[in-house]
Amino acid sequence: MANVLIVAEQHAGHLRKASLHALSAGRELARRTGGRLAAALLGSGIDAAAAELAAHGVEVHVADAAVLEHPLAEAWAPVVADLARATGSTLVGAAATAVAKDVLPRVAARLEAGMATEVVGFGGEGSDLTFRRPMWAGNVLAEVEITTPVKVFTVRPTEFAAAPREGQGELRRAPVAVDAASLRTRHLGFVEVKSARPELTEARTIVAGGRGTKGDFRPVEALADALGAAVGATRAAVDAGWVPNDWQVGQTGKVVAPELYVAAGISGAIQHLAGMKGSRVIVAVNKDPDAPIFQIADYGLVADLFPALPELQAKLR
Amino acid sequence: MPLKLLVTAKRVEDPESRIQVKPDGTGIVTEGVNYKLNPFDEIAVEEALRLEEQHGGEVVVVSIGGARAVTELRAALAMGADRGIHVRHDGPLDPVVVSALLAKVFEQEKPDLAILGKQSIDDDQNQAGQYLAERLGLGQATFASKHDSLESEAEQKRLPGLAVSADGTRVTVVREVDGGVETLEVRLPAVVTTDLRLNKPRFASLPGIMKAKKKEIREIPAASLGVDLTPKVAVRKLAAPPARKGGVKVADVDELVRKLRDEAKAV
Numbered sequence: 001m002a003n004v005l006i007v008a009e010q011h012a013g014h015l016r017k018a019s020l021h022a023l024s025a026g027r028e029l030a031r032r033t034g035g036r037l038a039a040a041l042l043g044s045g046i047d048a049a050a051a052e053l054a055a056h057g058v059e060v061h062v063a064d065a066a067v068l069e070h071p072l073a074e075a076w077a078p079v080v081a082d083l084a085r086a087t088g089s090t091l092v093g094a095a096a097t098a099v100a101k102d103v104l105p106r107v108a109a110r111l112e113a114g115m116a117t118e119v120v121g122f123g124g125e126g127s128d129l130t131f132r133r134p135m136w137a138g139n140v141l142a143e144v145e146i147t148t149p150v151k152v153f154t155v156r157p158t159e160f161a162a163a164p165r166e167g168q169g170e171l172r173r174a175p176v177a178v179d180a181a182s183l184r185t186r187h188l189g190f191v192e193v194k195s196a197r198p199e200l201t202e203a204r205t206i207v208a209g210g211r212g213t214k215g216d217f218r219p220v221e222a223l224a225d226a227l228g229a230a231v232g233a234t235r236a237a238v239d240a241g242w243v244p245n246d247w248q249v250g251q252t253g254k255v256v257a258p259e260l261y262v263a264a265g266i267s268g269a270i271q272h273l274a275g276m277k278g279s280r281v282i283v284a285v286n287k288d289p290d291a292p293i294f295q296i297a298d299y300g301l302v303a304d305l306f307p308a309l310p311e312l313q314a315k316l317r
Numbered sequence: 318m319p320l321k322l323l324v325t326a327k328r329v330e331d332p333e334s335r336i337q338v339k340p341d342g343t344g345i346v347t348e349g350v351n352y353k354l355n356p357f358d359e360i361a362v363e364e365a366l367r368l369e370e371q372h373g374g375e376v377v378v379v380s381i382g383g384a385r386a387v388t389e390l391r392a393a394l395a396m397g398a399d400r401g402i403h404v405r406h407d408g409p410l411d412p413v414v415v416s417a418l419l420a421k422v423f424e425q426e427k428p429d430l431a432i433l434g435k436q437s438i439d440d441d442q443n444q445a446g447q448y449l450a451e452r453l454g455l456g457q458a459t460f461a462s463k464h465d466s467l468e469s470e471a472e473q474k475r476l477p478g479l480a481v482s483a484d485g486t487r488v489t490v491v492r493e494v495d496g497g498v499e500t501l502e503v504r505l506p507a508v509v510t511t512d513l514r515l516n517k518p519r520f521a522s523l524p525g526i527m528k529a530k531k532k533e534i535r536e537i538p539a540a541s542l543g544v545d546l547t548p549k550v551a552v553r554k555l556a557a558p559p560a561r562k563g564g565v566k567v568a569d570v571d572e573l574v575r576k577l578r579d580e581a582k583a584v
Contacts, residue, residue, distance in 0.1 A: 073457055105444040108448065114413055135441055136438070141557070184504040185456035280583070283577070296561045
């Protein structure tokens with residue numbers, strides 16, 4: 001029987017929303033394989049986040065230790081691998097966050113497991129389980145099978161609903177057998193990129209700008225703020241140094257799926273589309289009537305964004 | 318202290334090429350597709366060259382694959398890498414196999430630092446560097462980035478983003494993570510994987526290309542390395558993703574607002 005272990009994540013004591021989406025994926029897997037679902041939470045001083053997670057009706061194994069304060073892959077991987085063994089979990093997964101992408105392949109190596117990254121869906125039941133995942137920047141959808149006894153995966157949070165708050169899971173202390181002195185990695189610092197706006201991956205609305213802004217993101221940001229939206233950008237805009245790195249939407253940036261995505265001055269390069277085409281409604285504002293973005297936009301407006309965005313902002317009031 | 322640097326150079330489909338799935342779903346159409354050095358590996362090569370310029374040492378580039386992988390090794394040698402290792406393997410690969418082969422090469426070469434692209438842009442798995450570090454029992458710093466933008470002065474001066482201590486025992490790495498930027502210090506030897514904004518790779522010069530032709534490429538048959546060459550992640554079927562159908566063009570902002578309110582109910 002294949003039990004499922006979902007590695008949840010907290011940051012500064014707060015449970016990450018993406019983990020609740022991973023929990024749904026874990027529930028689906030437990031259904032498909034007839035196994036039990038449990039969650040792991042690692043960190044230092046994480047009781048509140050653990051209680052919050054347990055309130056979603058899942059048994060939570062809490063690995064709380066000073067040595068786990070920062071998500072060092074070298075320190076976290078053995079704890080997760082030990083927990084997978086202790087819970088008899090042969091399916092070990094997490095939301096595809098920066099932390100999980102760093103840590104889980106190391107967990108897989110310890111468990112002699114194969115791994116699938118950014119899974120968007122599952123197929124088959126029991127031992128015939130398959131994982132659906134994008135390849136070639138989302139140009140191809142692959143159905144893959146992992147042939148090792150233990151299978152590790154990350155899921156794309158936007159492809160699974162957030163697990164609802166229901167029931168009460170048990171909280172269990174997980175053993176932490178990591179010797180801080182033996183670690184070859186040391187955390188020197190973390191600089192948070194602070195913003196009053198919602199997180200890109202959690203926003204209901206996103207206004208994004210590309211090369212067409214010519215570096216002037218003011219109309220993009222003004223519209224975003226009027227709508228309570230997050231601001232996104234293309235790789236070109238980020239590479240030019242116009243906006244911070246973590247605004248980038250795309251295959252190599254963040255994958256988002258908001259209710260409304262407004263693409264302003266964005267031509268629609270494949271790598272950008274891969275990051276946002278799951279949005280419910282896409283609006284494109286671009287001067288070039290032949291821009292590829294219009295082929296996937298629900299509503300296209302051929303216009304210069306500099307007069308169009310402020311006008312849109314005024315008329316949406 | 319001079320540094321010995323091991324970098325990877327995978328042959329992948331050019332990201333500008335149109336990727337189409339074969340009608341039977343067994344693979345992609347390779348006809349008319351160009352191949353090149355994986356862009357993330359290109360950044361890894363560039364970073365290794367900058368570290369070599371700063372500290373002295375040697376840049377060894379390794380590629381795993383069929384006969385044509387030599388083209389990508391030559392591309393890295395033309396950028397300035399010193400010598401190449403071609404782990405010859407004609408079958409399918411996955412990060413489990415790749416990292417096992419790289420671990421063998423690492424044990425033979427004993428570099429101070431292995432620098433890999435964070436992922437190859439064909440299978441987009443983002444795993445090999447992490448598997449490699451775990452197999453070798455080393456520290457890792459994935460998604461290495463530059464603190465400043467690629468328009469910064471440090472980049473104009475072609476300085477490395479990775480900071481290796483003068484005594485050659487540690488590397489400090491700035492990483493892009495969710496919600497901010499993290500800095501790690503890792504004891505050498507170590508494994509680093511590169512993100513897009515670590516550097517802007519150089520173009521190979523004509524003399525560089527000429528010199529590369531004479532540089533050593535050692536071929537090692539993968540089967541000689543004592544590694545299980547069976548992939549553990551097997552692709553059963555490929556398909557084109559569901560197409561998103563384009564919508565309508567609106568005449569002006571008024572029509573857009575109307576549609577968003579009444580039709581899409583998105584505002």
